Amino acid sequence: MRVTVDQDVCCGSGMCVLTAPDIFTQRDTDGIVELRTDTVPPSHEDQVREAALLCPSGAITTH
Amino acid sequence: MTEAISTTPHTALTLPTRRHDPLDPPPEFDRIRQEQPATRLAFPDGHLGWLFTRYEDVRAGLADTRLSSHLPRRTSPVRITPLTEEDIEPFANDRSLINTDPPDHTRLRRLLTGQFTVRRMRALQPRIDQIVSDHIDAMARGPRPVDLVTVLALPVPSLVICELLGVPYTDRADFQRHSATLLDVTSTREEILTAIRSIREYMGELVRSKREHPTDDILTGLVHADAGGQPLTHDELVAIGVLLLIAGHETTANMIALGTLTLLRDRTRWEQLSAEPQLIPRAVEELLRYLSIVQFGLVRYAKERVELGGVVIQPGEYVVLHLPAANRDPDKFPDPHTLDFHRTNTHHLAFGHGVHQCLGQQLARVELTATFTRLTSRFPNLRLATPPDHVPMRDTMVVYGVRELLVDWDD
């Protein structure tokens, strides 16, 4: 599975980091999402799907 | 998609606010959610708007930026605002986060989100643990029974937000009082105006002093922020400072005290958390859902025509998205009126949803986890010192909770 994020719509809620800390992080300067990797290992797919569901601004897409 | 789009309003409701059980939303919401999930709502000022109570609709409404947070009038579903147009005039341009839309909102919010990241909040944890421990030690040494609100629930988040913002904690009596006035829907015009003026004046002074004497805190950071070549105006700084100060202490304080009442009313809950502290982070999420302390829901204003929940909202109409009703929706949370720490679905809306979702939520999580962890381990036999139905509730406050919570314990 692959994941992409839209930094223009992210509102820095941190829900993705809370849910899948190995995949998502927040920029220190403005709290906006960054990917640690865009290729999600099978062991983390559930977490990433959950993060995409939780994201309040719809910034996370799985492919 | 377009099933049953109805434009003919059925009978308008008024917002139910009377609870039967102090820990449950008014019971009418179960019927409303089932029979009239998208219904006309009569606002006390005569406006005919809409009420949404289903989880899916409330979440979709909060994610929809056509439903604006910038309300042209101070319309409330529970009261007629006693303020006149002239009263509001001096603060009409106060722009904080909570009452702006993108792109203004995005600019303001991005100045702050870096300060509230998951990592920053975790880094604060040792300091928060320390603050909690100090207050619990003082509580243990003090007289009993004791009011938990006064000795723990209010001081902990107040001290934390003061340290973060750079507000002197010694000034707390004044800002706690003004903030209580502003959140109480029974406050009079004079009370509200005095509170707004005093808290703005106070914050204004503080902003001026941070400009001259920078310190290491969020307020100083905002004063000196470049904000993409558009530094914040004095009024913006004051509005954001006031919002952070009020939102930062009242909400967490009420979750601590109301959460404690919930856990002590059925003491097996308290015992469960003392015995299994690893359950506490999940218990915190479940308490947030179950108690949904932003009790009258969130108000939005339709800038455009919006279809939601099978109805059409016309431009100019006000909408209430009811968080407590949505968080008890059985279609989303099976057996919704049961407090269940083993629930795997944590998609509650207690912090809202969409671009305005609570900025302080990661801070609140750290504060609540630290407080419940230390409280249950230090006082495994904590108990209510009054019968539960004698606990005075905050029925008229925008943020629900208890006014006082007398507790006792054995050594």
Ligand code: HEM
């Ligand atoms: C358990 C505690 C808390 C609850 C239940 C809570 C609830 C909420 C809710 C429902 C909203 C959304 C408002 C809307 O969409 O109109 C919100 C926004 C906000 N909250 Fe909290 N909150 C809590 C703690 C905090 C704390 C500790 C802070 C401290 C900084 C804070 C600061 C804010 C701010 C600044 C906003 C506005 C965000 C924006 O409009 O972008 N909150 N909160």
Ligand code: SF4
């Ligand atoms: S959950 Fe969404 S809005 Fe929040 S930080 Fe992650 S990407 Fe941004």
